[in-house]
Amino acid sequence: xxxxxxxxxxxxxxxxxxxxxxxxxxxxxxxxxxxxxxxxxxxxxxxxxxxxxxxxxxxxxxxxxxxxxxxxxxxxxxxxxxxxxxxxxxxxxxxxxxxxxxxxxxxxxxxxxxxxxxxxxxxxxxxxxxxxxxxxxxxxxxxxxxxxxxxxxxxxxxxxxxxxxxxxxxxxxxxxxxxxxxxxxxxxxxxxxxxxxxxxxxxxxxxxxxxxxxxxxxxxxxxxxxxxxxxxxxxxxxxxxxxxxxxxxxxxxxxxxxxxxxxxxxxxxxxxxxxxxxxxxxxxxxxxxxxxxxxxxxxxxxxxxxxxxxxxxxxxxxx
Amino acid sequence: xxxxxxxxxxxxxxxxxxxxxxxxxxxxxxxxxxxxxxxxxxxxxxxxxxxxxxxxxxxxxxxxxxxxxxxxxxxxxxxxxxxxxxxxxxxxxxxxxxxxxxxxxxxxxxxxxxxxxxxxxxxxxxxxxxxxxxxxxxxxxxxxxxxxxxxxxxxxxxxxxxxxxxxxxxxxxxxxxxxxxxxxxxxxxxxxxxxxxxxxxxxxxxxxxxxxxxxxxxxxxxxxxxxxxxxxxxxxxxxxxxxxxxxxxxxxxxxxxxxxxxxxxxxxxxxxxxxxxxxxxxxxxxxxxxxxxxxxxxxxxxxxxxxxxxxxxxxxxxx
Numbered sequence: 001x002x003x004x005x006x007x008x009x010x011x012x013x014x015x016x017x018x019x020x021x022x023x024x025x026x027x028x029x030x031x032x033x034x035x036x037x038x039x040x041x042x043x044x045x046x047x048x049x050x051x052x053x054x055x056x057x058x059x060x061x062x063x064x065x066x067x068x069x070x071x072x073x074x075x076x077x078x079x080x081x082x083x084x085x086x087x088x089x090x091x092x093x094x095x096x097x098x099x100x101x102x103x104x105x106x107x108x109x110x111x112x113x114x115x116x117x118x119x120x121x122x123x124x125x126x127x128x129x130x131x132x133x134x135x136x137x138x139x140x141x142x143x144x145x146x147x148x149x150x151x152x153x154x155x156x157x158x159x160x161x162x163x164x165x166x167x168x169x170x171x172x173x174x175x176x177x178x179x180x181x182x183x184x185x186x187x188x189x190x191x192x193x194x195x196x197x198x199x200x201x202x203x204x205x206x207x208x209x210x211x212x213x214x215x216x217x218x219x220x221x222x223x224x225x226x227x228x229x230x231x232x233x234x235x236x237x238x239x240x241x242x243x244x245x246x247x248x249x250x251x252x253x254x255x256x257x258x259x260x261x262x263x264x265x266x267x268x269x270x271x272x273x274x275x276x277x278x279x280x281x282x283x284x285x286x287x288x289x290x291x292x293x294x295x296x297x298x299x300x301x302x303x304x305x306x307x308x309x310x311x312x313x314x315x316x317x318x319x
Numbered sequence: 320x321x322x323x324x325x326x327x328x329x330x331x332x333x334x335x336x337x338x339x340x341x342x343x344x345x346x347x348x349x350x351x352x353x354x355x356x357x358x359x360x361x362x363x364x365x366x367x368x369x370x371x372x373x374x375x376x377x378x379x380x381x382x383x384x385x386x387x388x389x390x391x392x393x394x395x396x397x398x399x400x401x402x403x404x405x406x407x408x409x410x411x412x413x414x415x416x417x418x419x420x421x422x423x424x425x426x427x428x429x430x431x432x433x434x435x436x437x438x439x440x441x442x443x444x445x446x447x448x449x450x451x452x453x454x455x456x457x458x459x460x461x462x463x464x465x466x467x468x469x470x471x472x473x474x475x476x477x478x479x480x481x482x483x484x485x486x487x488x489x490x491x492x493x494x495x496x497x498x499x500x501x502x503x504x505x506x507x508x509x510x511x512x513x514x515x516x517x518x519x520x521x522x523x524x525x526x527x528x529x530x531x532x533x534x535x536x537x538x539x540x541x542x543x544x545x546x547x548x549x550x551x552x553x554x555x556x557x558x559x560x561x562x563x564x565x566x567x568x569x570x571x572x573x574x575x576x577x578x579x580x581x582x583x584x585x586x587x588x589x590x591x592x593x594x595x596x597x598x599x600x601x602x603x604x605x606x607x608x609x610x611x612x613x614x615x616x617x618x619x620x621x622x623x624x625x626x627x628x629x630x631x632x633x634x635x636x637x638x
Binding site: 072081082095135136150152153155157158159160161162163164165166167169170171174181182183250253254255257258259260261262288289290291292293296 | 391400401414454455469471472474476477478479480481482483484485486488489490493500501502569572573574576577578579580581607608609610611612615
């Protein structure tokens, strides 16, 4: 009988769970929705899925711990705090503090550890992916929102309070787009999947050119639609990704000035569109770097299967 | 006979040297100009000053090592690289790479270690100053330029290449003021002593109000002039510091999103004007922070005598 752990990647849309063995192999996995508007409903679904996975692997080994990657999480306190992108994280219309590890371990009877979802992805990438062997890198997750995990000298940066690495909320445009976090002009409002859709809506309104995107209801346009149109050579869609890459590059240049990483690793759904924003990103980053760093910082994309890095990273927490 | 070290703080205007004992006491110190335009002239003056200090303390003990804090320095390589604010760091009008520790130790016959001047100040502040006992803080030096030293988990952050912590060059204003580093809109161009003087010149040109500063030659206005006028209640000068504090606060908010420090410590000549920019800084920082950090990050000012923190910090390198 082996020792096993469960790694969970909590996202704004869905949560992915996997049972992982000591070799880092995912033995069983499943996905549940994260769109519940009530915390108890979400926790019931989650603990149900955990119990199913435990039942499915009970002949292989025993699940000794659970590691979770979730937005706005605090490694030190086991909490999720003021997460704007989790529908079940609100009380009376305001994001609140949830004692997540305490609640969940109470329901499943197994120790639970939590960290920022991007930290978990960084740990997965460092153990099994493109950042293997790297001591200094920054992980940027481009999904529903924009998250980050910072590794310095081979260690995750948690900061004084456990909340370090909220690079999705650095200001990229003074008095820019309103962000769910309450601030304006956050990187996330431009370069997340939602941000790309906002750029599409803005550009469709301000630009007169024809575009495949005009066939769609502007309110329902997604980053996937922009990707599909770019694939067919749609000029406006290519411009949207070019703009996205340019803003990412500006932000990345400032991240380099902080921790001088060997590489910045991009992860998440938006990475699929890399061929359409990578060139603009690299140019813009180098245009905004001093001589000591120009053309020296690698931009890498996660090599792990989309959900695996986060599940594996979260599982690494549990060991 | 005691073991001694020499700590050296290399600035754009002057270099301060001190002989330090194991208790962190500065036994002897001196200052030389940094305005030489030729590297050999500077090194001759510096090694001369070192030899004088060694002679003065030869009855107390032996100098075993030299630690240096200098702008644009590389701890790993012992170099100063492309330092725009050091007049002797240029070759053919372009900042260049200097093998500083090798050259100096060759001249004085003592091992030499170098780091970023702001890193040295941070080490001094952590050992003897307001950051004593802190594990996570960011040091910002507001002098001729703007430098930074980042401490995470009790350790200096050097990054992959030894150049981490160039926060004076994050972009605070897109297409803003031209910086010596080649980029535009760097924090340094607004919030260094030179930046304050630039703000004064801009405001005097664009604003019609009377001001004590109008009695001065605009080209020669210094941050000290603005400070003196502010002390006398000069409205325009107060506005200049208010603007400086607002920009600093915006930048600090983004630094917090990176490493979630317990405090940001301000050091350098500009700290003298803190009463005129502190309020605007704190307000602007909190306006640009998410709820988890609002009103939680301390802004502190160096408690050490102006040159001591850098000398003591540099000496800590040598031990």
